[in-house]
Amino acid sequence: MDSSVKAVPARVGAFRKRIAWVFGLQFLTVLIICILGAYNVVPTVAVVAVIVVITIVAWFTTRREWRPVRALARLVNRWDAQQLDPETLKLDELSHHADADVASLARGLHGFATRIAGYNQRERNFTRDASHELRSPLTVIKMSVDMLAEEEGLSDFGTRSVRRIKRATREMEVLVEALLILARETDTATEKEYFVVNDVLRQELESARELLAGRPIELLLQEPARFALKGSPQAFSVLCWQLIRNACQQTEQGSVVISVLPGVVSVRNQANPQVSDDALRPVRVHGVDRHGFELAIAQRISDRFGWPLELQTQPGHENIARLCFPHTLPVDAELAEKDQQR
Template sequence: MPRDEPARGGFQRRLLLIFGMQLVAVVVACLMGYYNVAPAAAVLLLIVIVSALTWLATERAWRQVSTLAQWVGNWKEGQPDLDAIQPERLRQTDSDIATLARGFHTFASRIAGYNERERNFTRDASHELRSPLTVIKMSTDMLSDEAGLSDFGKRSVQRIRRATREMEALVEALLILAREADNGQGEQDFVVNDILRDELANAREMLHGHPIELQLEEPASFALHGSPRVFAVLCWQLIRHASQYTGQGIVQVTVTPGMVSVSAIAGSEQEHPPAPGQRGFEYAIAQRISERFAWPLSLHVQGGNRYVAEIRFPKPLPVSA
């Protein structure tokens, strides 16, 4: 232990000394009044003075704790400047408070470093991953317009195009999850039914060639305040997961008041349909997005082969005219 560092537990000992001296002074004053050594008014005045001195001494000892509490209260997670919470700014304090100050400064430094790495990663990943995908999309569009392209070449171009769109959706989902400090994602009011229609049109194109039919049932309609892109990515992950579950057949998306469900029936050729616990990568991404944005997600299997995923929205909005 450094020579100038107070012994651990000094704060507690100072409080014990202060209140111990107060107790002794009050007892002495009471005895003086009991044996008529001093008048009652003087005894009361002495007790008041002792109590006031005790409060002042306690307030001075507690001042460092109040300073530390003010640091914690004023600290913001994204605050890059940590000079204001340097432990050295606490003068003449005991090692207990100094340990708390150093621990808080270390924690804040780690959070600041994490936020910086997060910003760098999302910025670099957004550029370095999206740019090649854009080049691939443009190349496939130009290649599909080539005259004399064989049927095999056309099918290959379509597969590349679908794989590129799936990769775009995956990159978008991962970037959404990576942005820990940015839950806004361009929040606005949007109609759930409109987003689902567009998403199912894109999903049909990406699932082209697979024996899967996508259906949208709309017995209700409602709106949400949030990011339509996040909602679309969440629904696509569930549609993709349901498509992999069923293998072939119908994947149905149903809109009910305050809830969207994705259901499918495992194909008859699957002797052993996936169990509910085998949720896969797509469902894991969907579940993390639902947790991030407080949209509860549940998955269960009915009748042994009917897959049902339900997303509930605690604060649905009416569809405006």
């Protein structure tokens, strides 16, 4: 912080005192001139002229006292929050005669700009490091698991282990994508893409079916409607994956139904509370876990992109997660837009 702002604390309230003196003298002068005019000591024209002059002088004096505040407002208006150096605020441009209140605002602004700059730097470092340092080993693990799965003579235990590693790798990959989405700043170019909701859901279901191989859970897709969105297909994919994964964890046996309705995507799990053949015990049925990690990530993404998420538990061991989309687009909107541009 510049020395001029640091040296002002002794002048606390000086602005208010000077303004009080200006208006006090103005009132006293007007009162005296009005009394003199009332007793015909001074002509009426002179009274009006003196009042006008005093008002103009008071206005210029007040304007001069307001200059430090205007200078601070101009500095804030020129400030770019993306700048990593808080010194770009140029707070040293403030007048050396700035009031202590203005200096306090400047110090607070400087501290706030420093924190914002540090946050921006940490965001860039995290997104850069996470994109490279986490994705690279995950790619190696995926390739190694695929090669191991093609080995001949792999035992049943080895096959199950490979399947678990593949599932954990996919979950870790989606988690990294979710953290990167939440860490990046909004209004980027990737968050304004046109995509069809049904197509993204089909891709997620294909990936989920591979990871659910061997488990008595059936994934179903119902498409009474088709619609598109303008946003981040990656964020929508991660959001749906978290809901599907959470629904699969709600029960050990049953079905997970994903329905595409007009402006709504619902994920519901229907547990089959019958006795399993191998364990001879009832299948566990869970209610909606509103504090699960999957739903916590899903809730943050839905809040980030303005896609409200509703959770319900209905009779018959059925849990429903419903995504609402206030601004939907027709499936052929992108083609129509391209035709208009042509």
